[in-house]
Amino acid sequence: MIRIATLAGVIAGGITLATLTVAAPAAQAKDGDICMWSGRDFKGASWCWNPGNGYVDVPPALHDNVGSFRAGSDGCFINWIHVPDRKETRAVRDGDFRHVYDDDFGRKIDAVAPTC
Numbered sequence: 686m687i688r689i690a691t692l693a694g695v696i697a698g699g700i701t702l703a704t705l706t707v708a709a710p711a712a713q714a715k716d717g718d719i720c721m722w723s724g725r726d727f728k729g730a731s732w733c734w735n736p737g738n739g740y741v742d743v744p745p746a747l748h749d750n751v752g753s754f755r756a757g758s759d760g761c762f763i764n765w766i767h768v769p770d771r772k773e774t775r776a777v778r779d780g781d782f783r784h785v786y787d788d789d790f791g792r793k794i795d796a797v798a799p800t801c
């Protein structure tokens with residue numbers, strides 16, 4: 686019985702490790718990053734941006750598809766209507782977060798920049 690219990694513990698430990706590995710990209714967020722996820726409640730594909738990166742188009746998995754985000758710095762979410770002269774923007778402040786953003790600007794977002 687002791688052997689079985691030990692084996693079960695190893696399996697449970699393996700599952701925990703696998704879960705942490707999946708969550709790693711967002712867990713590696715640096716101070717000042719704005720991180721976004723394809724799913725609600727900070728789940729799914731994730732990507733983090735930092736003001737030092739300057740203007741950046743969001744990756745394909747998150748293009749028009751941000752389900753949630755968490756901001757560790759000020760920034761600007763951009764939806765291009767016509768490049769380069771017409772855009773819709775949302776200013777983001779350090780500390781802002783949304784558990785659900787795909788019912789709002791998250792379904793439009795194309796890029797992130799330090800300022801609007």
Ligand SMILES: [Ca+2]
Binds near residue numbers: 792
């Ligand atoms: Ca868009």
